[in-house]
Structures are given as structure tokens and as C-alpha cells.
Amino acid sequence: MPELPDVEIARRVIEERGLGRRIASVEDSDTWVSRPHGPGEIAQALTGARLTAAHRHGKTMWIETDTGPVVGLHLGMTGGIRVDEDPDPRGWDRFALEFEDGGRLALRDMRRLGRAVLDPDLSRLGPDAAEVGRHEFRERVGRGESPIKARVMDQNVIAGVGNLMADEILWRARVSPRAPAGELTDDRLDELRRATRAVIRLGIREGHAGVGELNPHRIKGGTCPRCGAALEHDRVGGRTTFWCPREQG
DNA sequence: ACCTATGTTGATAC
DNA sequence: GGTATCAACATAGG
Numbered sequence: 001m002p003e004l005p006d007v008e009i010a011r012r013v014i015e016e017r018g019l020g021r022r023i024a025s026v027e028d029s030d031t032w033v034s035r036p037h038g039p040g041e042i043a044q045a046l047t048g049a050r051l052t053a054a055h056r057h058g059k060t061m062w063i064e065t066d067t068g069p070v071v072g073l074h075l076g077m078t079g080g081i082r083v084d085e086d087p088d089p090r091g092w093d094r095f096a097l098e099f100e101d102g103g104r105l106a107l108r109d110m111r112r113l114g115r116a117v118l119d120p121d122l123s124r125l126g127p128d129a130a131e132v133g134r135h136e137f138r139e140r141v142g143r144g145e146s147p148i149k150a151r152v153m154d155q156n157v158i159a160g161v162g163n164l165m166a167d168e169i170l171w172r173a174r175v176s177p178r179a180p181a182g183e184l185t186d187d188r189l190d191e192l193r194r195a196t197r198a199v200i201r202l203g204i205r206e207g208h209a210g211v212g213e214l215n216p217h218r219i220k221g222g223t224c225p226r227c228g229a230a231l232e233h234d235r236v237g238g239r240t241t242f243w244c245p246r247e248q249g
Numbered sequence: 250a251c252c253t254a255t256g257t258t259g260a261t262a263c
Numbered sequence: 264g265g266t267a268t269c270a271a272c273a274t275a276g277g
Contacts, residue, residue: 002256032272059257077257078273092273111272113257146266155258164256209256238268240255 002075004129004160005203005211007059010073010081014054014063014105017083022050023065024100033094033109034116045069045118046097058125058159071097072120076113082106129160130200137193142184149177150237152192161196163239165203168212169195171224176248177236218242 002010026043028034034042049065056062061073073081079094084103087093095116096106107116127136140157141148149170152161161169170177172195175188184192203209213225222231224244232245 006256074257076272077255079257109272110274111255111257113272115258144265150266153257162256237266 002059002077002079003162003165003203003209004059004200005165005207005209006080007056007061007075007160008130008204009207010075011054011056011061013081013083014051014061018051018054018063018097018105020050020052021099021101021103023047023097025098027093027096027098027106028116030094030112033107033112033114037117042071042095042116042118046071051097057122057128058155059162060120060122060125060159062120062122070119072115072117073107074115074120075107076109076111076115078111079107079109079114082108124156125159126155126157127159129158129196132158132193134190134193138186138189141181141192142186142189143182145180145182147178147236148175148181148184148192149239149241151181152196153237153239158196160200162209163241164215164218165196165199165209165212166239167218167242168199168214171214171243171248172199172212174247177241177243214242 023046026046028042029039031039046069049067051063052066053064063071083105088108092108092110093106094109094112096104098104107114141151149166151157153166173191175192199212203211217225224231227246229244229246231242233242
């Protein structure tokens with residue numbers, strides 16, 4: 001689920017329902033999700049602190065506190081943020097801040113590919129996909145020999161685009177996912193950026209990343225919602241990819 | 250039973 | 264350095 005729009009929604013939830021609340025205790029015993037921290041380490045840093053701000057860059061979120069420590073949160077593949085809900089009966093709450101008012105903020109994540117860490121390292125993330133400028137997009141995305149799809153999903157290049165959004169973006173811009181990134185013209189790159197921004201805005205408005213016209217047809221036997229051609233599917237950049245061979249050939 | 254699939258990321262090898 | 268592959272995790276489905 002989580003791509004940039006999902007994470008932005010989660011960030012807003014934290015902002016609206018978490019800020020100002022004081023942490024009484026922290027559930028940080030899942031040391032896989034909280035690696036490299038040991039059990040109790042995050043709790044020690046955060047207990048007594050009050051949440052003061054919630055930020056996002058790409059798919060990474062972080063929460064600031066009035067005493068200094070920063071909590072980084074990543075939703076991984078199946079993670080989500082839950083505020084003031086009962087603990088998950090299946091044990092999928094991998095990390096939680098428990099507030100002195102009795103409420104809690106949980107990272108619920110079946111597959112445990114999410115992360116909760118102190119002072120997250122954001123240095124290797126490219127510019128946020130929702131904010132990146134035209135020039136920078138051309139420079140960063142339009143280079144290299146790898147397929148353009150791999151390029152736009154590379155978080156070091158631009159941050160926030162995942163597999164589903166990448167297919168939607170490429171389909172909208174009528175660019176083949178396999179096109180070598182460095183061979184795209186500036187015009188094509190500008191169209192890609194335009195589609196990226198549109199898909200992100202749509203996702204945020206609708207409340208999740210799995211939106212768009214292509215997405216419902218992203219199944220075996222699916223057809224292009226524009227021209228009706230049978231969609232192709234294969235692995236590109238290591239990920240399952242659907243595209244229209246007629247329009248994105 | 251065994252193999253595949255799945256929205257992410259990172260380490261590792263060429 | 265850039266690129267590709269695999270592993271980490273848990274579950275569902277053929």
C-alpha cells in the first residue's frame with residue numbers, strides 16, 4: 001500500500017491527532033522493526049517527551065519532540081499508522097507510543113518491513129517526488145542505462161514513487177517502462193514529471209496511492225483503458241510491471 | 250506440499 | 264559507480 005500519498009495521509013493523521021501529546025511509555029520490543037536499537041532504547045529517549053511536529057520526505061516520516069529526540073517511521077510494504085485504537089489482536093502493532101492521556105500511536109505492520117528508529121538518516125533520499133523541480137527532475141531521472149521505471153522508483157533519485165504509482169505515471173506519460181532513462185528527451189521527462197505530480201495529487205486527494213485509471217486494469221488479462229489493447233506484463237527493474245504495448249511501446 | 254505472488258528497502262556481487 | 268539480484272518479513276493463493 002504505502003507510497004508517497006499514503007505516507008502523507010499518515011503524516012497528517014499524526015499531525016492532527018498526535019501533536020501536543022506527552023509520551024508515557026513506548027512499546028519498542030520488536031528489535032527487528034526498531035533495529036539497530038535494543039529493547040527499551042527508544043523508550044528511554046522518548047519517555048516524557050511531547051510531540052511537536054510531523055514531517056515527511058518521500059516515504060519516510062519523522063516526528064519531532066520537545067526534548068530533542070526524533071522518531072523516524074517508515075511504513076514498509078504493509079504498514080500503517082493507527083491512533084487511539086486498541087492494540088492489534090494479531091500482534092501486528094510492531095511499535096507504539098503510549099500517551100499519558102491513555103491513547104496510543106501504533107505502527108501496525110503485518111510483514112514487519114516497516115521501521116521505527118531514532119534520528120533517521122535521510123541523507124540518501126533524492127528530492128521529494130511531489131516537490132522536485134523540472135530542471136532537477138531532468139538531471140536526476142534522465143540519466144543512466146537502467147529502465148526508466150527503475151529510475152523513477154529509485155529513492156535515491158527521487159523519493160516517494162513505488163511500483164503501482166510508477167506504472168500509472170509511465171502509462172499516463174506514454175513512456176515504455178523499459179526505455180533506457182538516459183535516452184529520454186527533455187520533453188518526455190517533463191511529461192513524466194507532470195504525470196508524477198498529477199498522480200501524487202490524486203492519491204493524496206483520494207487518500208491512498210492505489211488510484212488512477214490504469215490501476216484497476218493492472219491484472220492479468222487487463223486491457224488499456226484508453227485504447228483497449230491487451231496490457232503486457234513482465235518484470236521490469238525487478239518488479240511486476242503492466243503497460244500498454246501499443247501506446248507505451 | 251510446494252511454489253508463486255504481493256504496494257519496500259537494503260546488502261551484496263558483478 | 265551503476266546496475267542487478269537476493270534476502271528480510273508474513274500471508275494468500277494456485
